[in-house]
Amino acid sequence: MKKIYFAGSIRGGRADAALYARMIDFMKEKGHVVLTEHVGHPELNLLEQGKDKDGAIYTQDTGWLRESELLIGECTNPSLGVGYELAYAERFGKPCYLFYDRTRTQLSAMLTGDPYFHIFPYETEAELFDALGRLLKGME
Numbered sequence: 001m002k003k004i005y006f007a008g009s010i011r012g013g014r015a016d017a018a019l020y021a022r023m024i025d026f027m028k029e030k031g032h033v034v035l036t037e038h039v040g041h042p043e044l045n046l047l048e049q050g051k052d053k054d055g056a057i058y059t060q061d062t063g064w065l066r067e068s069e070l071l072i073g074e075c076t077n078p079s080l081g082v083g084y085e086l087a088y089a090e091r092f093g094k095p096c097y098l099f100y101d102r103t104r105t106q107l108s109a110m111l112t113g114d115p116y117f118h119i120f121p122y123e124t125e126a127e128l129f130d131a132l133g134r135l136l137k138g139m140e
Helices: 017-029 051-067 080-091 125-137
Strands: 003-007 070-074 096-101 118-122
Touching: 003 017, 003 051, 003 080, 017 070, 017 125, 051 080, 070 080, 080 096, 096 125, 118 125
Parallel strands: 003 070, 070 096, 096 118
Antiparallel strands: none
């Protein structure tokens, strides 16, 4: 059982929230703890903003990043926050596994050019979950 920090777009756009929820459920079904399972909740309120809440979110998320054993991110939807989380995870030596739909986006060269990140492009959800399943099985 691993403690996973799941990274996905929140304020950058919620078009993939249902996919995030399916990925998080899959990881949990495989026996892992997802510290950021709220990222998959469709009712996550994008309007909860303000410096007071933002500071608490930063403190909570960076704490979870330090507590986690690895980061799994779905990076199809560009997100400044996810980019920050990836750099933070790299700084603390957390392995990072990134998934993205190559039919919808092209990742930044800052990610694809950094050999630290393990990148898994996919075209279908079946490919995504096959790769995610192999990754999680390799961690047992």
